[in-house]
Each structure stands twice: as structure tokens, then as C-alpha cells.
Amino acid sequence: MSERDEVIAGRYRLVELVGRGAAGAVWRARDERLGRSVAVKLLNAADSPSAVERIVREGRVAARLRHPHAVTVHDVVEHGGKPCLVMEYLPSKTLAELVDERGPLPEELVAGVGWQVASALAAAHADGIVHRDVTTFNILLGEDGTAKIADFGIARAIGEHTVTDARVVVGTPAFLAPEVAAGQEAVFASDVYSLGATLYAAMEGHPPFGTTDNPYALLRRIADGEVAPMRFSGRLGDVLARVLRRDPAERPTMAELHGLLGAVMEGRPLPGEPRPEPDAAQNGDTRPLPAPRRVPWRRVALVAGAVVLVATGIVIGDSLSRTDPAGNAEPAPDDSTTATTTTSSSTATTSAAVSSTATTPAACTARFGITNSWPGGYQAHVTVRNTSGRALSSWTVTWPRPDGHAISNLWNGGLTLDDDSVTVVNAAHNGKLPVDGSTTFGFTANGPSVPDPDLTCTSG
Template identity: 75%
Template sequence: MSERDEVVAGRYRLVELVGRGASGVVWRARDERLGRVVAVKFLGAADSPDAVERIVREGRVAARLRHPHAVTVHDVVEHGGKPCLVMEYLPSRTLAEMVDERGPLPAELVAGVGWQVASALAAAHAAGIVHRDVTTFNVLLSEDGTAKIVDFGVARAIGEGTVTDARLVVGTPAFLAPEVAAGEEAVFASDVYSLGATLYAALEGHPPVGSTDNPYALLRRVSEGQVAPLRFPGPLGEVLLRVLRRDPAQRPTMAETHALLDAVVEGRPLPGDPPVEDARPVDEARPVGATLPLDDAPTVALPTAGAGSPPRRAPWRKAALVAGAAVLVATGVVIGVALGAEEPADLARPAPTGTTTTAATAAATTTTTTPVVVSDCTARLEVANSWPGGYQAQVVVRNAGERDLTHWTVSWPQPADHVISNLWNGTLTSRAGSVTVTNAAHNAELPVAGSTAFGFTANGPGTPTPDLTCTSGG
């Protein structure tokens, strides 16, 4: 049994036990060679040769993936003759813990988390990696809004030999795809289903197949495609109906799923017309398969932002992560961004962009007066994550003036060999040698001392430290 202050592989000093599960225990540790905090995962069944081989494979497979929304594996080391993983340390809670404490989560939050996780899984699929265990237990949520998928411990790269006994079902039963529960090999489409089951559980408060203490009954429900009727009548519910189809060939790919979630959070129509069977009212629509009564599922009301139907557009929303303390900002980012703790309480108000009144401006505001451009805002760029040939950055914009602002613009010089591939919470304009970002509709207005943020991913060598210029309208 590992203990506090024990040194692993001559460099990783164990500091605190932070997690325990079926696959093993995780310690927060300090890399004394690089002076950084890491997580060290010890395999629970390390005495089994198959388990030892599995964790080695986990490290090899997971280390191939570098993505802002997948927990990074730094190293695979041996300790006491047994291998263990050294991973990125992310102070966080699991999606399962949030659902246990809060019940069904707001649709905006769920869609934003799914958007981020789908981007990482799409990258994994592009690299030939099937996760095989996408569940609420393996989605980590940090206090600043970042969602990351973790534990590729049962993942297997396409083309590698499996070391798992074919008689065993790999994965968490309630989140398995029907074909996997029936004994077939997991494929990319299986991850799509499991992500849908994960988001369903977060939205509804229970997995698609309900809950039972009988694992055999659970596997039967899953393999037969039994899915409880959705109680959420919005666009996210339609996406879940598409990804939870029993037939793997009828599900969207992970990249297509990501595009669907992108449309949800942006309030756009979903790509592609839903099939006839999915176009029925939500309380009648079913994925292919039998209907599951909700007798054994928790009956809890969905939290809403107010009376009436949810807004068509899914703006950034706040939800308490820890009662009375931390916040989780949910968004539909293509690659995701972690907002700083400086975020204001209201980021969802529409506002104009630019310095002249347009038809869109008139529809979004109560005045048609051309705003006066002033220089009373500040902007700070921080690199949140990096990988070979690219990086993820966020820019915090703060109202440093003495009156509320109605819009803002940030610009900076951009090296020719740095290309922004995705940007969220703003509108990007690129010119030779420079970049300009104007606010999005939902984060345009800033109260005095208030702040917001936008983020982007970019391709290019190294990481930038540009001088930013911020102008704003009052």
C-alpha cells in the first residue's frame, strides 16, 4: 500500500490520496524533477499479468492523444515491480458526483460538457483509438468550466491485440452500447452511444436504461436497446435520440455528434433532418428498441432558469459545482476553454458588436444610439494548454472604466506561422500580421469591474506572449 511522502520512480513524491475506484487509486504527487503537480495512478489488480499489460497499454494508447479535453498521460513508470501511470493533475469533480448531488443538470451545462468531451473523443477516433468506457464517472469537471475525458484504461487502439478476456464485458454496464452488452467488440459507434448515455444521465438524472441492482437485468436492457422516454423536449433531446439508436450504423459519427452539439449550444438548427421515427413528440419518440418504464428511475424535476420553455439559444450559464462556492461555466466550445474565476455572474445578455447601429443591433438592444468608443477595458492572454505544434489560449476582458460597457474589441499582432483554428465567445477577423476579436452577443455587456473571456486554439510553434489592445463602447 502506497503512503504519503513515498517517492515513485525516484521523482514522484506522493502528497495526497485523491481518488479510489475499481481500477485502482490515484494520488496527487509532486514531480520533483520538473517541479510540477501530477496525478499518479496505481493499478488495483497489479498482481494480474493481464492487468499489468493493460496499464502499460493504457499508457501507450493514452500518450498518443494530446488534446485540451483529454487528461494527458505524461509517463508510465514502475514502482515495486509494477507499472503505474503519471498523468496531468486536474482539480475536479466527476460528472457522476454532480448528478448525485444536484440531480438533473441544466441542458446548457450538459450540452457544453458534451461539446468539449466530443471534441476529444473525435480526436481519439481520428487517431484510431476507441475509449470503450465513456461514462459520467470518467468525465472530469474543473471549477473553471473545463471538461476532460479520463481513463483510457480499457481503451484499445484499433489494430492492437486485446488482452481482455472475451467473456468479460469491458466498460460500465449502464453506459455500454447495445452491441457491446450483447458481446460484440466495441467500435467508434460504441463510444458515440456511450457519450449519449452519459449526457442523458446528466440531463435526466439517471442512465437511459434506468437503474437496478441486478447487473444481468441491466445488460439485457442495454442489449435490447431499452431507453426510458426523455423528459427534456429541447434540441439536446433530439441529439440524444440520434446517438442512442440501437443500430450502430444509424448513429452519427463522433465528429458529427460534435457538430450536432455545436448547433445546440449556438442555437442553430441541427444538421441533417431527423428520421421520421425521431420526429415525433419527445414523450413518444424512442430509439429503436423497447420502451423502459421509469418505475426504478429517480423522479426529479429538471431545474430551469425560469418559467416557460428554455430559450432557443443556449448561452453561457452558471451552475454551482460546490454549494455556495465554485462555479462551472458551461458552453458549447469546439475545443473548449477554461474561464478564470473572474467571470461575472451574467454573461448571457445580447449586445451589439462594432461601433454603428445595425438591424441586428436594434433587435438585440433597446436603443439605436451609436455607442461611443472608449479605451476603458483591459485584456490579458493566457496559454491554458499546449501540445506539439499547437496551443489553447484564453483572453480575459475586464471593464476597467467607471460605466457599463455595451461591446468590446481586442486586437494583437499574430506571427505569420501561427494560425487560429477555432475561436469561441467572439468573432474573429484575421489580417496580415494581426488578429481582431469582437464580442459575441451573449458576452458583450460588461458591468463596472466585470469581466468575461473568449478562447481559441491555434497551430504554430511555441506559445505567444503578444501585447493586447482592448477598446470598448460605453
Template identity: 55%
Template sequence: MPVIADGLIAGRYRLQSRVGVGGMGEVWQAFDERLSRVVAVKPLVLAPGLSDEQADQARRRAIREGRIAARLQHPGAVTVYDVAEDDGRPVLVMEYVPGRSLAEIIAERGTVPAAEVAAIGAQVAAALAAAHAAGIVHRDVKPANILITDDGAAKITDFGIARALGDVTVTANGILVGTPAFLAPEVARGREPDPTGDVFSLGATLYTALEGRPPFGDGDNAIAVLQTVAAGQFAPSVNGGALGEVVAQLMRVDPAERPTMADAAERLRAVAAGHSPPAPTRVDLRPLPDAPVGPRSRRGGPAVLIAVIAVVGLALLTLVVANRPGEPDQATTVPSASSPPTTAAVTAEDLRRAVAEYYALLPEHTDQAWTRLGPTLRAAGQEQYEKAWKDVKDLTIFSAPRATGADTVTVGLEYTQESRGRLREVHRLVLIVRDGVLLIDADHVQSSERVKEGGPKSEKKKEDKEDKEDDDDGG
């Protein structure tokens, strides 16, 4: 159904003029008659010929888009205010940002000076770092999705194909999402997008602003562009100078060699200020002092069960730690930075123990868990971190922390999230050292699946509930 320019959406948003086209519909400037403010609205426009089931899926995708984007509150990201409904169609209501897209600026000017590009990139990288810390991957970072205001502020918009890590895929039937010219090579080859893909896409976006063309071309044949992207070969930037070096780091073909988005923001800020970008951080890990987790009483209230399972030969060792609410375990407090460990190198056991101790604090003692995070995961702020964990219940480690590199650990988690149900995930954590303390600086979800109700885990949850009721009755 076409949108009428003077129409009223959801009984309160008066459409005024069309300002653009997004991945799931047109974007309009509108006036919120209830709150007396200008907003941007994006009504869902269904493609012709969809079956009832496909149309329903499209509506659900739009609602999910709004729910995911609304998690992010950052000055460098367009804020989603509401997900309204009008005549059965979901409508996203967003912050209205007067200005032009970076794509329009590039089309008009050809190339953009390096200092200006660095300033834009630093703002966008900071917003995306906050998104990654909140578990959101944008998946479509490109010039058209970066808005530049008249005073030079940059905002990333259109999380329309973004997905929260662990959520179901946004597209149906394996349809490719993202703009091929700005995809990371591993995504073009079929790998699931993750934060490292956003890092590459930001690099490709900045490259385009510097050189006036995308690194892999922008021909009409999307398949041909996709094949070029998958090969990962492009000409180095010639207009970037120091910024070109940073862009090259963001666009490394191996995702493991790219900086984190928070690190990218730091390097871009340095270039924008006229300084040399900081060298890539070399991880020099030192372990935490011994901090054994002692047993605690299970009685007296709800418990968080942490099961750390390690297989040694044919032996299966299960360590169960139950946290009493409101009573932090003093043995797991992060040591003072004034007394750093003296061991020069970290062992796999040090990495495993640091991760196990971190999850032993969650989801109840988020204030202590926060002190064990590095700068990347702290980018969104402690309030956002605690808000995210507030929705998590019954956290269990089903697969023991396993060191997979000099600074990485893989761990299997199972937990209940009130808004999404029971989830079973495998996480890859990156650890760094600050003031002699091991900190978790990045968290990548490698796999995620929902645990069906009525399965073994559901029965276990039921048994735990019954045990709690027995405890409360004094049994």
C-alpha cells in the first residue's frame, strides 16, 4: 500500500516528506503530534506477490529490527523511539537527523579529505563498538547508512538487517544480506557475520570516501562483485596517508588480524587529531593470583548454578558453584592493580580460570563482573552492561573454558533469557592484561540455538525449581 504524504501513522505520526529509502521501506520525516517533535518513520512496505506466510515473516522481521536497534543508545547511532503499527503494518519511529548521507557527499565531491574521513570514522566506530558490546552486529555498514549533520556529526543508521548475536537469522531461505561491495571477504564466502565483519565494512566505507570508489568496485552484477570481495584483493589507498594505514588494518583479510571496533575508534581519533595512530596492541598476558572459588551454602534463596566441565582422559570433573544472592564471594574479587602478578607469561590454565571466575559472578554480581572487563566491552557503559544481564537467568557452563590461543578462550554457556527463552551458545573470548590483571576484552558468539521446552534442560530447570521450593519449606 503506498504511503500518502499527509497521512497519519498509528494515530499520532503525521507524515510530511519522504527523505530516503531503507532496506525495508521508505523513510519519511514526520511530526509526532503527541510529543510535539519531529521524527523519522519507516513504514514496512511489503513486496508484491508474497504469500500470507511470507508477509507475516516480513512483519516479524520489521518488529525484530526495531527491538534490536532500540537496545542501542549512543550519540553516534540513530535512536529508535518506537515500533508502532498502522493498519497491520509495523512502523519504525526514529530520531530525525537532518543532513546528508556519506554516499551523497562522496557522489558530490568525489573524494573526502583524510582528516574529515578520520573524524567521521571515529564517531561511527565508537557507536559500533557500543553496539558490539551490547551484542549487536550491524551487518550493513556502508556510506549510505552514515548520516552527516550540518555541524559534521556522524551517525550510523539502518540497523534493518542487523541481528542480535544468538537471534534467529533475519533473512529467510538463506537470502544474502548486506551490500556486496562492502562485505567482508569471509562473509562473501558464506561465513556468519560477526563484529569483525563490521570492522572490515567500516574500513571499506572509509576507503570509498578517500578514493571515491569502493575497494572492490560497485558494478551492477552483484555476483561478480561478491566473487571479487571473496578473493579479498584490492588496491591500497593512495589518498589516505596515516589514515590509509589504519584502513588497511581494518580491511585485513584474516578477521583475527583486524583490530576490535573500540581499538579502531581509538586509532581513528588519533588520526583525526593529527597524531600518529597507536600501534596494534600486543597481548602480553599475565595471570591472576590464585583465587579459588570456595563452596557456598545453597539454602536461603535462588541459586545460580555454574557447572565447569573438563575432560581429562576418561575422567569427567564437574565443579558446581552456587552463588547466594547478595553475598559476593570475596575469594573471586579482582586483585588490586597496585600488586600485579610477577609471572611473565600466562598459561592455558590461567586463561581458563579467569573465564570460569568471571562467569561464576554472573548474572547476580554484575558489579564485580564489570571490573573483569577490558575497554572494548566497557565501551557501552556499566549501566548498559547491567541492563543486559538483568534479563539473564540460570546461567550454566556446559562446556568448560578451553584455551584456543595465547589470548583466547572458548566456553559453552546455557542460560534463560526472559525475552527469548532458553539459549545454548558457544562464545570465544579475547583476554588482555591491564595493570597485571587478566581482563575479558571481546566476546564473540560462535554458535547459538534455542533449547526446546520439555527437553532435558527444561526438566533440569523444573527439578531445580522443586528443590528450591523444598528449601523454602524447610525440607
């Protein structure tokens, strides 16, 4: 058993034991080379060299992923013949702990957590990584309400050969997808199901198939796919009904689930839902109704008291939809002769000539918001929405580059910086947008002030 002040790999000095589970122990440690706090997870791996090799290899796969809602793996080392993961560190608690404290959680909180985690898993899937163990125990909540998915230690790239015994079911049984419980290999759709089961557990207070001390009985119940009916009948329940389908081919992709959760958060109709009926007072206006006012979920979820320290990282503010100064929702596109729209952080206005005889919907809109700021820097979040009335295959967002600003760490898109402009194109996993669908990208930046740019969104 490792002890305080023990040095791992000649670099990481153990400071405090912060957690222990079936997979191993997590320590807060000091990186003596870089002078920073890190989390070191000492894994309970088998002593066979092949098992150590597998976990080291899969840890390196996990280290490829860089996303603000995924715990970053800094290093993979060996100590005493066992593998160790070195990760970013932040005081936090797990979603499981929050459910234990509060019982079933409110819809706005659960949708917000799921939306953040789905964005990270969609990026992982785009990079060929299946997590394989999405549970309430692996979703971590920072003190500011940021959600992160942790423990990619058993994830691996699709197509990479491993020595995993196919007879061993990997993952926490209560959150497994039916196909995995039946002994099949985990695929992207399996992560979708597990995230749905995790959100179900947060809403209902227990996993979809309950719990039992007999893991074999639980696996049989999951493989049969008989999900207990939800007591909650809200819009998030409608989303989970789509996700918790026994056939993997009938589930949405992770990117699609991210969009569905965004629609729940913003009060927009889900794909397939009827639009609101026109009202005479609105002169036939059929725009989606404004999103209901929401209490920031970090205030609902995080309470005063002792905080359990676990392995997470970067502090990011919670993302909330923004409205104009009068409290109105984003206005409907004006009649125009082009499919281009410019928006700012608080309003959306079309940039084309108005036609009194024909209506050409704008292709997409982009809404800019600041989620966190500090002296000399900030973090931004941009929501791209399809407003064209047809499915889009790609999108591009541009805006004038503020003087003295340097942008870095972009996620969910591709970045091009010119002397006077910033251009972001969609990533591989979020370019296709259904009608009324939305996606997001974000970045960190350094600059003398927090900007409020006018964005232009075009589509393909």
C-alpha cells in the first residue's frame, strides 16, 4: 500500500489519500517537476505484464482527449509493477454523492450535467474512443457547477488490439448497455445508453434496472432490456426514452444526444415534437416559445459542507442561455435573400435585404457567451443553431478578431486566425444539424478585455 510522501516515478509526491474504490486508490500529489497539484490513481491491476501493458496503452489513448468536460490524463507511469494514471486535480464531488445527499435531482440540473458530459463523449467518439464505463460515479462536479467525465482508464481506441478477455464484462453493471451485459463488445451506442442510464439514476434516484447483490441476476435483467417506467414525465424523460432502447441502432448518436439535451435546457421543441400552435396575438408567429427562466443549476446542486476531493481539473463557469435586455428569446429570422445571419451575445439580427414578397429562412445563427473570466483572460461558449428549415451538413462561424486577443484550446471545431478575423468550422462529429438542432463550441483566450463580437454563421 502506498503511503504519504512516497514518490511515484521519481516525480509525483503523494500528499493525501482522497478516494479508494475497486479500481484503485486516488491520491492528491505534488508534481515536483512542474510545481503543481495532480491526482494520481494507483490502479489495482493484475500482476501480469500483459495486464499492465494493456492499461498503460489504454491510458495513453485516454490522454489524447482534450476537452473542458473531460478529466485530462497528464501521464501514464508504472510504480511497483502496477500502472498509475496522473490526472488533473480539482476539489469536487461525484454525481453519485450528490444523489446520495439530495435524492432524485431536478430536471434542469440533470439535463445540464448530461449536456456537458455528452459534449465530451461526442468529442471522444469523434476521436475513436469508447469510454465503456459512464456512471454516476465517474461524473464529477466542480465547485462552480462544471461537470466532467472521468476515468477513461478502461477506454480504448476502436480498432486497437488489446488483450482484454472477451468473457469479462467491463464496466459498472447497473449502467451497462444491454448488448454489453449480454457479452458483446462496447461500441459508441453503448456509451449513449450508459449516459442515459446515468441521467435516469440522477432523476429517479436509482439505475434503470435497480440494484441487487447478485450481479448475474442484474446482468440478465439488463440484457433483457426491461427498463422500469420512469415516475418523471418531463421532456428529459422523453429524451431518455429514446436513449434507453435495447437495439443500439435505434439510439441517437452522442452528438445527437448532446443536441437533445440542449433543447431540453433551452426549452426548444425536440425533433419530432409538434411546434406550438399560432396565437392570434402573435399574428401567426410560430417561433418556439421562450425558454422558461431557470435557476443556475450549480446553486441547486452544490451545497455548503465538506467537499470530497477527486481527480478533476480546469474550473469553468456554468453556461446559460442569454437573452436580450428586455428578456426576450432570440428573434425569428427576418425575410432575406441570403442564408447568412449575424448575432451578438444578446441579440440576433439578419444581415440581408428584406423582401416583402418572399421568405428565405436564415441558415444558422450563432450566439456568443462568456462562461468564465479572469484578469487578462476568459472562456467563451458559442451555440450554433440550424434555422433553415432543412438539415445542414456543415457550418462556419466568423467574427472580427479583437485587438490584442490570442485564442487557444478550441474544442468542438476547427480554428483559423487571420490578422483581422476569427473563423471556426465544425468538427467531424457536430457538422450535421437537423432542423432546429444546435451544437456548441468553445475556447479560452487571453486579452485585455472581455469581448462582445458580432458573429456571422454560414452553412453548407
